[in-house]
Amino acid sequence: MENKIKRKTRLDRRMDKIRALEESGQLKNKRVNRYFRKFKNNRLALWGVIVFAVIVVLCTFAPIFTRHDPGEIDVLNKFQPPSRDHILGTDQIGRDVYSRILYGGRISILVGLGGALGAAIIGASLGCYVVYKGRRLDNIVMRFSEIMMSFPQIVLVLLLVTVMGQSLNNLLLIFILTGWGGVYRMARSKILSIREEEYIQALEAFGLSNFVIVFKHMLPNVLGPIAVNITLSTAMFVLQEAALSFLGLGVPLQIPTWGNILNVARNVAILRNNWWMWLPVGLVISVFVLSINFIGDGIRDSVDPTQQG
Amino acid sequence: MLVYTLRRILILIPMLLFITFLVYTGIELMPGDAIDYIASPEAIANLAPGALEALRESLGLNDPFIFRYFRWLGNIFKGDFGYSLSSGLPISVIVYDRLPATLELAIAALILSSLFGSILGVISALKRGSILDYALSVVGMIGVSIPQFFFGLVAIVLFALKLGWLPYAGRTLPGYVSFFDRLPHLILPSLVLAFTMTAGVMRYSRTSMLDSMNKDFIKTARSKGLPEWRVNLIHGLRVAMTPVVVLIGFRLPSLISGAVVIETVFHWPGMGSEFIQAVRSQNTPLVMMISFFSVTAVLAASVVVDVITALLDPRVRLD
Numbered sequence: 001m002e003n004k005i006k007r008k009t010r011l012d013r014r015m016d017k018i019r020a021l022e023e024s025g026q027l028k029n030k031r032v033n034r035y036f037r038k039f040k041n042n043r044l045a046l047w048g049v050i051v052f053a054v055i056v057v058l059c060t061f062a063p064i065f066t067r068h069d070p071g072e073i074d075v076l077n078k079f080q081p082p083s084r085d086h087i088l089g090t091d092q093i094g095r096d097v098y099s100r101i102l103y104g105g106r107i108s109i110l111v112g113l114g115g116a117l118g119a120a121i122i123g124a125s126l127g128c129y130v131v132y133k134g135r136r137l138d139n140i141v142m143r144f145s146e147i148m149m150s151f152p153q154i155v156l157v158l159l160l161v162t163v164m165g166q167s168l169n170n171l172l173l174i175f176i177l178t179g180w181g182g183v184y185r186m187a188r189s190k191i192l193s194i195r196e197e198e199y200i201q202a203l204e205a206f207g208l209s210n211f212v213i214v215f216k217h218m219l220p221n222v223l224g225p226i227a228v229n230i231t232l233s234t235a236m237f238v239l240q241e242a243a244l245s246f247l248g249l250g251v252p253l254q255i256p257t258w259g260n261i262l263n264v265a266r267n268v269a270i271l272r273n274n275w276w277m278w279l280p281v282g283l284v285i286s287v288f289v290l291s292i293n294f295i296g297d298g299i300r301d302s303v304d305p306t307q308q309g
Numbered sequence: 310m311l312v313y314t315l316r317r318i319l320i321l322i323p324m325l326l327f328i329t330f331l332v333y334t335g336i337e338l339m340p341g342d343a344i345d346y347i348a349s350p351e352a353i354a355n356l357a358p359g360a361l362e363a364l365r366e367s368l369g370l371n372d373p374f375i376f377r378y379f380r381w382l383g384n385i386f387k388g389d390f391g392y393s394l395s396s397g398l399p400i401s402v403i404v405y406d407r408l409p410a411t412l413e414l415a416i417a418a419l420i421l422s423s424l425f426g427s428i429l430g431v432i433s434a435l436k437r438g439s440i441l442d443y444a445l446s447v448v449g450m451i452g453v454s455i456p457q458f459f460f461g462l463v464a465i466v467l468f469a470l471k472l473g474w475l476p477y478a479g480r481t482l483p484g485y486v487s488f489f490d491r492l493p494h495l496i497l498p499s500l501v502l503a504f505t506m507t508a509g510v511m512r513y514s515r516t517s518m519l520d521s522m523n524k525d526f527i528k529t530a531r532s533k534g535l536p537e538w539r540v541n542l543i544h545g546l547r548v549a550m551t552p553v554v555v556l557i558g559f560r561l562p563s564l565i566s567g568a569v570v571i572e573t574v575f576h577w578p579g580m581g582s583e584f585i586q587a588v589r590s591q592n593t594p595l596v597m598m599i600s601f602f603s604v605t606a607v608l609a610a611s612v613v614v615d616v617i618t619a620l621l622d623p624r625v626r627l628d
Binding site for chain 2: 044143146147150151152154155156158159161162163235239242243246247248249262265268271272275278279282285286289290293294297
């Protein structure tokens with residue numbers, strides 16, 4: 001262990017290669033591409049992108065990839081184990097599990113991604129503008145988000161479900177409501193430090209409007225961490241939708257979502273005897289969330305070098 | 310230091326007041342009659358017809374909103390949290406009943422995850438860049454990606470239904486009283502809960518260990534000729550563990566109601582499953598009060614953690 005200078009990891013070596021290429025002038029348009037190249041060199045993140053894309057495509061174009069309607073009830077063929085006609089068998093009222101998983105994925109992904117994007121847009125634009133504009137408003141928003149954040153996430157979500165009632169739109173709204181605070185704080189801390197930079201003062205001296213300064217010249221500096229946040233909260237929201245629907249408190253049961261399909265697993269008999277009704281969905285959720293997490297990690301490593309352990 | 314602590318506590322008061330205000334507004338806005346929440350069910354059942362209005366008047370339900378709020382707040386301080394709508398029991402009794410089970414589960418999971426998490430994190434920091442480090446980080450990622458309840462279901466099927474080693478639901482069997490009788494029931498839920506929590510602790514302790522390994526005092530220790538294990542474990546670890554302890558401190562209060570899903574999967578009779586039942590039956594007062602307890606616990610813990618950090622590290626001060 002003597003004389004140990006930092007041992008180079010695989011990522012470090014890749015980065016050296018990229019830098020060497022850049023210095024020898026083989027690569028043009030340095031900055032943008034460096035992020036992309038670093039991301040491309042992260043093997044896990046690439047796998048994440050592939051798996052993510054496959055699942056999203058399968059779900060989006062579900063009618064092409066399935067032979068059965070997800071709502072088609074066939075009481076004669078209930079509890080069928082996987083067969084050629086029903087790849088993943090049928091459930092307790094004879095619906096095709098495989099097509100239910102694909103159609104359910106549409107809603108689950110929509111809720112997860114929609115919640116994360118909505119929270120990011122609100123949090124970031126509010127964060128940038130409010131912080132740039134003034135102390136007092138910032139104080140109020142900050143206190144408010146502090147209160148929201150002192151609730152454990154799942155408690156807050158359940159509390160809002162009780163107050164607002166149970167529906168798909170409400171769930172999406174609840175995710176946005178609980179998610180914007182984190183993005184706001186992140187954008188805020190970044191903007192606070194950027195605000196003191198000289199180029200901002202220069203822009204002010206030129207007489208540019210606040211709106212242009214904030215959204216054209218400050219916001220791009222915050223996009224990296226926001227992208228990371230979007231991926232990680234998508235993963236979190238997909239998991240939460242699944243958990244809530246599993247408990248019967250998320251999306252109403254008649255709409256298929258990944259969590260709602262898993263809802264049958266609360267029955268011990270099904271849990272014991274009919275593995276195809278709950279195991280494949282659970283695996284799909286896990287793999288999907290895992291792929292998003294790897295993508296998020298990849299983005300973080302490529303935009304934020306300090307995070308690279 | 311005392312001033313710092315006091316200020317830290319004083320900041321909490323307006324926040325808590327605001328939260329109680331929200332909680333009370335939620336209870337008032339619920340569909341149904343607020344008298345079911347405020348008066349005990351026996352008192353209402355024994356009433357002569359027409360006396361309901363008199364009871365209403367005597368309880369002050371016809372007063373303006375702000376008066377009602379302050380009376381309710383006063384009752385909270387006296388330990389009277391009102392009544393649950395579905396069972397008619399006082400909420401304080403429900404909490405007294407459910408809290409021990411939740412604490413048992415939460416503490417077991419916390420101990421397991423802190424232990425495994427910090428050990429694995431330190432190992433992967435010391436072996437940075439090795440295959441082991443890589444594998445551990447992938448396993449950690451899997452740990453946070455599998456839905457908790459799904460992992461619980463798989464564990465139930467595997468160890469309880471197929472192998473039959475452990476009971477799959479509940480906290481105890483009738484007639485069993487001591488902690489050791491209950492232990493088999495605790496194993497599965499606490500391990501499942503711990504598995505998902507371990508990943509976070511592991512990540513955190515890895516980063517903070519790496520951070521402290523680059524500090525000057527580590528180089529000093531090494532240049533004194535101390536054996537490598539002493540440098541790592543005595544000098545490095547001590548500093549690296551401070552943020553990890555803080556993280557663990559933050560976890561306990563959020564577990565009190567945050568283990569809702571696992572408690573439901575394993576039919577564990579704790580606060581979490583009570584909470585879920587309350588949400589499901591639209592029992593607004595109970596939902597509000599349990600949320601209120603968990604927020605209070607989180608805020609109190611954050612004060613304690615802040616004060617401890619300030620004690621450990623003189624650079625931290627209130628800005």
